Amino acid sequence: MNDRTDAVPAHWHADTQDAGRLVRAVYECISGPAGAARDWARFRYLQHPRALSLRTVVEADGSTRAAVFDVDSYIADVEAFFTGNDFHEVETDQRIERFGQIAHIWSKYEARPTPDSPTVLKRGANSIQLCHEQGRWWVFCTVWDNEREGLRFDLF
Known part of the structure; x- marks a missing residue:
């Protein structure tokens, strides 16, 4: 695991010292205008080496399935x-539950073409599990679903 703080920018290390800040840092990594390079090095630094992501996929017939990714396959999937798209994920609410060295974060988000755009592309919720080891927080698992017909956005 990359736990060296002298080999990364100071703000990357600072991101890992607070669970809520870590989630906001992930949003920063994946947000940007169409064609702009995302900060995948920082994204990888925030993720546990064995981290997984799960996205709910809605099929044409309305059924759902889970698409599961490790860090590199997630990056390959979204690049x-x-x-081709302006995409800024903006956190609208956050709830953190912590017990010892683990934390669970519910993070509501809106995707917009720019951070301050009145246009909402989609809304949803991330369920993010973190672990604290080697003096820092790591994203271990991120599971998300987007708001859609029949799925209310009033989680918390």
Whole structure:
């Protein structure tokens, strides 16, 4: 695991010292205008080496399935979308529950073409599990679903 703080920018290390800040840092990594390079080095630094992501996929018939990714397969999956689309994920609410060295964060978000745009592309919720080891927080698992017909956005 990359736990060396002298080999990364100071703000990357600072991101890992607070669970709520860590989540906001992940949003910063994946946000940007169409075609802009995302900060995948920082994103990888925030993720546990064995981290997983799960996105709910809605099929044409309305059924759902889970698409599961490790860090590199997630990046490969979203790069084409980010190349062609303005996308800024903005956190609208956060709830943190912590017990010892683990934390669970519910993070509501809105995706917008720019951070301050009145246009909402989509809304949803991330369920993020963190672990604290080697003096820092790591994202261990991120599971998310987007608001849609029949799925209310009033989680908390």
